[in-house]
Amino acid sequence: MQIPESISKLTTETVGDKFIHKSELPLLNVDDIVLQIKRTLNTKNLNNFETGLIFFKSNPTTDKAVVKNLFYLVIDQVLKAISESNIPEEQKLAISSNTKKLFENLAENIDAIFSLLTTINKDNNLLDVKDITLIILGYAIGLIKKIYHS
Numbered sequence: 001m002q003i004p005e006s007i008s009k010l011t012t013e014t015v016g017d018k019f020i021h022k023s024e025l026p027l028l029n030v031d032d033i034v035l036q037i038k039r040t041l042n043t044k045n046l047n048n049f050e051t052g053l054i055f056f057k058s059n060p061t062t063d064k065a066v067v068k069n070l071f072y073l074v075i076d077q078v079l080k081a082i083s084e085s086n087i088p089e090e091q092k093l094a095i096s097s098n099t100k101k102l103f104e105n106l107a108e109n110i111d112a113i114f115s116l117l118t119t120i121n122k123d124n125n126l127l128d129v130k131d132i133t134l135i136i137l138g139y140a141i142g143l144i145k146k147i148y149h150s
Contacts, residue, residue, distance in 0.1 A: 051077075063127035064114035070136065071110060075103040 034053070041049055057072045058065045082096050117126045 060133075061129060063125040063129060063132060064111065064118070066127075066129055066132055066136075067114065068107060068110055071103075071107055075100070075107075078103070 037049065038046060052073065055069065055073045055076070057069050060066045060069055078099060079096055082092060082099060085092075087095060114126070118124070
């Protein structure tokens, strides 16, 4: 007997033996992971972690938006570090202004590159947002491990 195509798309065939173990990966609960991380951080580190959690300049649904958001996060932190640094006050404004202009030019270049790549790729994202996000998360966790275990 043949199964109609519409039904076969909705079902999977399995062996009818209850002793055959079917391994399933448990669902990843990101909220539990975030809470566990928060519990282990002191106030300053928690503030930094929260800064990263809530930082979005634009909706991160495209590869360009993810990269630019990460870039803008770095810009904000560099400018914040300049304002809180030991650089003489009379120089901070000029340094901050020039740094901001430099990063804005780099951001425009990122925008242009991704627009060009998206156009050449027939309006498809070049990078998968989930993939690049997991790569960034892995990188961040790797950095944290190196910092705390060195």
